[in-house]
Amino acid sequence: MKFYMTPGSCSTGIHIILEELEEVFEAHIVNLPAGDHFKPDYVAINPKSTIPALVRPDGTTLTEVVSIAYWLARSRGRGRLWPGETEAETRALETMVYVVSTLHGQGFARLFATPTFAASPGDRAKVEALGRDIIQQGFSILDRALEGRDYVAGPFSAADPILFYVEFWAEKTGIALPSNLAAHYRRMLERPVVRRVLREEGYNLALLGVEQSRPN
Template sequence: MKLYMTPGSCSTAIHIILEELEEIFEAHIVNLPAGDQFKPDYLAINPKANIPALARPDGTVLTEVPAIAFWLGKARGRGKLWPKDIENETRALELMTFVAGSIHGHGFARFFAPGNFCPDSAFHQSVKAQGRALVEKTFSIVDKALEGRTWVAGDFSVADAVLFYVEFWADKVEIALPANLLRHYRAMLDRPAVSGVLREEGYRPEKLGQRVEM
């Protein structure tokens, strides 16, 4: 398989899942700031011009974090990273779509790329503030859902790797995590595959997870 990724992005979730499954794959870096996602050779792989993209053994390509995570969890490693009962399956899908669509798509997207929401730079700080408020609001919802549990859906699953990438972003930009999310984040950082991926992507995992909760 081939993973088209950008270090420190949402593709980190898929990188973690591949390592947790001990898959053999090639990592191809897509330099988003340089505009690699718009180059013809990448558009031929992923016409959506985003990351990640996963080229599977049969040559077909999957895009979108929740979809790639679902396929890897269900189809690879004998399904060991996918929940075994319908309730936990549903909760995993619920969490992954909420992370990608709301926490990332509405919250962090405004924080990281305010120009995509308002072309007038005079309003960019207010757009970023709105994004931060949305992240904090959505985090509080997930935090409540994690009450009394270590992992999102019973045992560790692909959903935990998906949740991790927005927790990681929060740590990087100094948005404090609520107590249950912080506990989940630190549990993820303790996993060898996670710390290994972070080092490969240029981060020092021992420096992460130090911030106190909200």
């Protein structure tokens, strides 16, 4: 398989899933600031000009975080990263869709791509403030849903790396996580695969929450 990704983006969640499944794949970096996603070679693979994209063994391409996560979790690794019961499966999908559509698409997007949402430079502070409000409200909702759970759907599943990438963004942007999400974030950072992926994507683990919580 060929995986088109940008380090530190939403594709990090898919990167973690691929590694947790011990998949063999080629990683191709798409430099978003340089406009690689609009270049003809990439548009031929993904006409949406978004990341991530996954070219499967049969040559077909999957786009969209939730679709890729769902296909990988159900179809690869004997389905071990997808919940086996309907209720858990539904909760996993519910969380992934909410993360991508609301926390990412409406919240963090206002922080990372403020000019897209602001008609004039004078509106940018309001746009960013609204983004932070959306994120904090969304985190509060997900925090309640995680009450009494180590992971989103009970056992570790594909939903957890998707939740992780916005928790990771929260740390990068100085947004505090409520207690259950903070515990989930630390739990994810303790997973060897997550640590390896972050190193591969160029991050210093000593600067992340899990290292700060350890005694010297």
